[in-house]
Amino acid sequence: MSNASGEYGEMGWIIGGVITGSMRRSCCSIALLTVFAAFANAELPPVGTELVALEGIRGPDRFFVRYRAADKEYYSGGSWSRRIDLNLRADETFPGPYILPLEYHRTEPWADIPADAFPVQVLPVEYWNALKARLFDAVLPSEPQTGIVVTFNQDDYFLWREPDHSIGSLPLRERPEGFRISAILSVADLVSSGRPLTENFLTEQSIADRRVVFNTGDTGVYSLPFLYVNLDLGIAAFARVEPEPGRKIAEPPVVPVTQTVGHLARSHLTAMAVRPLSSLQRLLFVVGDTVTTPPKPGTTGGLPSGPVPPLARVSGMDLGAWELYLDEFTGRPSSTGTLDYLVDGDEFFPRLIDSIEQAQKSIHMRTYIFDNDDFAAFIGELLKERAAAGIEVKVLLDGLGTIISTAEKQKSLPSDYQAPDSVRLFLESESDVSVRQAPNPWLTGDHVKSTIVDGEVAFVGGMNIAREYRYDWHDMMVEIRGPIVWEIRSEFDDSWIHAGFLGDLGWFLHKLRREEQPLAVAGYPIRLLHTRPAKSEIFEVQREAMRRAQQYIYVENAYFTDDVLLQELIRARYRGVDVRVIVPMVTDRGPLTRDNALAANTMLEHGIRVFIYPGMSHVKAAVFDGWACLGSANFDRLSLKINREMNVATPHAPAVQRLIEEVFDADFDRSPELLEPFPERWSDHLVEVLGDYIF
Numbered sequence: 001m002s003n004a005s006g007e008y009g010e011m012g013w014i015i016g017g018v019i020t021g022s023m024r025r026s027c028c029s030i031a032l033l034t035v036f037a038a039f040a041n042a043e044l045p046p047v048g049t050e051l052v053a054l055e056g057i058r059g060p061d062r063f064f065v066r067y068r069a070a071d072k073e074y075y076s077g078g079s080w081s082r083r084i085d086l087n088l089r090a091d092e093t094f095p096g097p098y099i100l101p102l103e104y105h106r107t108e109p110w111a112d113i114p115a116d117a118f119p120v121q122v123l124p125v126e127y128w129n130a131l132k133a134r135l136f137d138a139v140l141p142s143e144p145q146t147g148i149v150v151t152f153n154q155d156d157y158f159l160w161r162e163p164d165h166s167i168g169s170l171p172l173r174e175r176p177e178g179f180r181i182s183a184i185l186s187v188a189d190l191v192s193s194g195r196p197l198t199e200n201f202l203t204e205q206s207i208a209d210r211r212v213v214f215n216t217g218d219t220g221v222y223s224l225p226f227l228y229v230n231l232d233l234g235i236a237a238f239a240r241v242e243p244e245p246g247r248k249i250a251e252p253p254v255v256p257v258t259q260t261v262g263h264l265a266r267s268h269l270t271a272m273a274v275r276p277l278s279s280l281q282r283l284l285f286v287v288g289d290t291v292t293t294p295p296k297p298g299t300t301g302g303l304p305s306g307p308v309p310p311l312a313r314v315s316g317m318d319l320g321a322w323e324l325y326l327d328e329f330t331g332r333p334s335s336t337g338t339l340d341y342l343v344d345g346d347e348f349f350p351r352l353i354d355s356i357e358q359a360q361k362s363i364h365m366r367t368y369i370f371d372n373d374d375f376a377a378f379i380g381e382l383l384k385e386r387a388a389a390g391i392e393v394k395v396l397l398d399g400l401g402t403i404i405s406t407a408e409k410q411k412s413l414p415s416d417y418q419a420p421d422s423v424r425l426f427l428e429s430e431s432d433v434s435v436r437q438a439p440n441p442w443l444t445g446d447h448v449k450s451t452i453v454d455g456e457v458a459f460v461g462g463m464n465i466a467r468e469y470r471y472d473w474h475d476m477m478v479e480i481r482g483p484i485v486w487e488i489r490s491e492f493d494d495s496w497i498h499a500g501f502l503g504d505l506g507w508f509l510h511k512l513r514r515e516e517q518p519l520a521v522a523g524y525p526i527r528l529l530h531t532r533p534a535k536s537e538i539f540e541v542q543r544e545a546m547r548r549a550q551q552y553i554y555v556e557n558a559y560f561t562d563d564v565l566l567q568e569l570i571r572a573r574y575r576g577v578d579v580r581v582i583v584p585m586v587t588d589r590g591p592l593t594r595d596n597a598l599a600a601n602t603m604l605e606h607g608i609r610v611f612i613y614p615g616m617s618h619v620k621a622a623v624f625d626g627w628a629c630l631g632s633a634n635f636d637r638l639s640l641k642i643n644r645e646m647n648v649a650t651p652h653a654p655a656v657q658r659l660i661e662e663v664f665d666a667d668f669d670r671s672p673e674l675l676e677p678f679p680e681r682w683s684d685h686l687v688e689v690l691g692d693y694i695f
Contacts (some may be wrong), residue, residue: 158176
């Protein structure tokens with residue numbers, strides 16, 4: 001079973017059943033609710049009873065487990081073939097751990113075991129406990145009141161070592177007071193530690209078989225009572241106890257049309273009263289940009305022709321001169337600070353939750369989407385708790401982005417979850433949280449995602465507050481510290497004041513009393529770049545970077561519809577620049593949007609290397625000859641010309657190299673390279689023209 005969809009949060013086969021009893025979660029996805037015909041005559045063991053494996057058999061397509069529960073023997077099993085390719089080579093990388101449902105429970109022996117099936121040695125729970133302790137000795141810190149965060153079954157857990165050397169584990173939100181997080185470990189980290197330790201353990205126990213089944217002692221619905229390990233292939237798979245079939249996923253409430261209509265009415269009618277200047281500015285700019293931008297400039301007009309030249313063996317652009325140009329172009333010098341990349345929800349959200357829980361003074365969150373799903377509600381409840389504790393909590397939502405998102409169907413929502421109709425009312429109800437909705441005059445939006453805690457640490461990037469960002473999508477945020485945080489906080493304050501009842505006047509008065517910016521002394525150069533009405537810094541600066549690049553350009557973006565930037569990439573390639581672009585196979589607009597497909601074909605035709613990320617990648621990052629730019633902006637008209645956006649940029653070589661290694665190199669490796677063009681339809685080009693104005 002592929003875990004790319006994020007339906008089952010991964011913790012790694014190292015962790016397995018260690019958190020017995022504390023990891024129960026009454027949620028299930030559509031994938032888990034498949035009705036197996038074998039259940040028709042099933043006799044399920046009592047809930048909460050420990051299942052003790054007595055016999056394990058592995059066939060070419062199915063597995064079989066005979067176990068004892070409450071002094072009664074049961075025959076169970078499930079399918080390998082739909083979930084794991086056991087014919088892969090031993091040197092290939094496996095994405096596991098896998099979770100294989102026990103598809104039936106019978107008291108009658110099997111009658112259909114394949115002739116080529118073979119037995120697998122079963123090990124008692126004592127062996128698992130001993131191995132588990134050894135595994136955690138390798139990853140848990142020895143310092144007192146210190147632990148690590150891991151993810152399992154879509155929950156974040158805090159694990160620590162007790163004074164008696166036992167292992168403590170609680171959901172991250174219930175972390176013991178005074179304990180700090182020393183690391184957030186990825187599944188890759190855990191698996192890389194676990195495989196050699198398991199091999200050594202089995203050798204010490206004189207177990208020659210490299211394919212074994214551990215009893216874990218885990219109990220209850222969704223428990224993981226058995227762990228299959230194949231050391232030759234590096235596979236680990238948990239068998240999971242499924243609930244009775246037949247439950248249906250709950251449909252999220254449809255957002256009333258009146259919410260959208262009411263918000264748009266307020267955005268235009270009220271805006272003219274309290275935000276007359278900014279509303280008029282937005283209208284004039286949107287109309288002017290639409291009129292002056294030709295319907296389709298043509299992606300190949302005026303471009304070089306002929307054979308694509310080989311890569312040039314030259315030095316990159318002069319970053320010192322580039323930074324001086326940026327100072328002059330933006331009208332402000334760069335600030336300083338430090339950047340830590342948080343890739344995917346597994347890395348970002350535990351850090352965000354920890355920062356929120358540790359806040360001493362303030363939490364200021366600005367997001368395009370604050371959804372009404374179960375994970376967003378969890379974040380909302382946490383913010384309400386912190387506000388009740390006396391922390392100043394402000395949440396600035398893009399009104400239209402949030403309202404529309406709540407209408408979208410979430411396939412993996414818990415079946416019994418009841419979503420609130422209004423996110424704003426949910427956050428404000430019986431709460432000290434201050435909430436404002438950014439207006440959307442002329443359908444413009446605030447697409448920035450930033451959270452500032454205590455004015456000292458900021459998180460900026462592409463992730464909204466929603467379930468898909470936590471579990472399903474590939475995305476990135478960056479944790480920022482240092483003087484640059486002052487600028488991010490100032491941006492929040494400006495937008496917060498402007499969204500208030502004084503509107504333009506409040507914003508103007510706020511500007512008059514702005515505090516002095518701290519001296520830029522800590523860290524390395526970092527600057528903010530913006531898209532605002534009539535100010536397209538992110539577009540202009542990246543276009544100029546493409547023109548100046550001499551060595552390489554790496555781009556990863558979910559929405560590639562801007563023809564001007566596409567042309568610049570092609571021109572760069574004909575100068576001998578190594579241009580590589582990553583676009584996702586799947587977006588929230590459907591499988592490989594036609595705009596992306598046409599752009600990919602054009603790039604391929606002109607020698608640009610195109611990589612197709614296998615799933616949904618929402619990452620928005622680029623590197624130009626050692627200068628990195630990343631944040632919230634897509635490569636489309638809304639992000640580059642219309643909406644409010646914020647990117648961060650740096651020429652600092654170690655920070656840029658870490659971005660290349662942690663994001664680009666990793667995604668180049670996991671993304672198949674496009675070697676022949678996608679099929680095109682006549683309607684694709686019509687969709688592309690409309691897409692330049694709609695998206």
